[in-house]
Amino acid sequence: MSSDRPRFIVDTMLGKLARYLRILGYDTKYSTELRDEEIINECLLGRILLTSDKQLHLSASTRKCVAIHIPSGLQIPEMLALLAREGLVELSIDITKSRCPICNGELKREPDKANSHLGRRYETYICRRCGNIYWIGKHWRTMLRIINEAKKHASGPS
Template sequence: MDEQNKFIVDAMLGSLAKWLRLLGYDTLYSTSYNDAQIISIAARAKRIMVTSDKGLYRRAIKAGLRAVLLPESGVTESLARLASAGLIELRVDPSKSRCPLCNGVLKEVTDKNLVRGRVPPGALAKYSKFYVCTRCGHVYWEGGHWRNIRRIVEEAKLMSAQLAKEG
C-alpha cells in the first residue's frame, strides 16, 4: 500500500477509525478533537476527513478539503461506502495493519521471547507470529478474531459492489 490515502475521522466514527487502521490506513481519531481541530489537521496533513456530521462536512468542503459524509450506519456499510468511492481497498493483511488503539506502525515479531509475558500462554504456544505496536507496545496475533475481521471485510466487499452498481 504505497502512497495511500490518510484519514482523520470525527468522534462519532471511532469504530470506523479502528477498522481503517486494521486495513493499514494511517487514521487519526480522538474524542478530544473539536471540529476546528479536525478541519485544521485535515488541511495541514492533507488527510481525508470522514464524518457523519453534515455541518462539519459542509465546513470542510467550503475550506477546500477532501471530505466524506457517511450516513449513520454500521462499520460494514461505512467501509463499503469508502471502498465504492475508491478511497480504500478492502484487503486485510496483518503485516500492513496499524495499531487499532493508537495508529502506530506494527512490527512483525517471530521471537516468542520478545512477547513472553505480554500475551496469554495459550497464544504464545499456538502462534508463531506476533505484531508489536512500535508506539504503544500492544501485542497482536492472528487469533480467532481474525475470522470475524475477514468476514466483515468480505461483507463490505459485497456491499461495495452493490453500491457501485446502484451508482
C-alpha cells in the first residue's frame, strides 16, 4: 500500500470530481449520506477535504485540518487543474493504480474473455469490492481526454 499519496474526502456536491480522483488512483471517500460533522471527522483523520461549501470549508479550516475550497461553477478539467497546481494530484492515469469510480475499491486485471460479447477484446478490470467491470474502450478514452484537457489548464496561465 502506498500511503504517501494524498487521500481525499469530497463533499456531497462534488460526486463527479470524486469519480475522477478515483480513476486517477486516489483513495477518495464520497457519499451523499455523509453529514458535515462526519466529513470533518474524516478530514481530522487525515483526508484532505475538497468542498464547494464555504461554511464547511471554514469550519474544517478552523479545526486545523486541510481543506481546499473548490469554487462552484468550475468544470471538471478546471477542478483537476486547480488540484494539480496545488501539487495535490498528478494528472496521469495508470489503470493498474486506478480505483473503482463507483465505490473506491481497488481494481484487478481480469482475463479478457469477460468482454468477448462485445466482439472485440479489451483490457478488462474488475472492482475487488463491488464487482463492477471496466474495460479500456470508448468511455475510458473519453475520461482520458478530459484529463488531458485538465493538463492543459494546469500548465496554462492561471
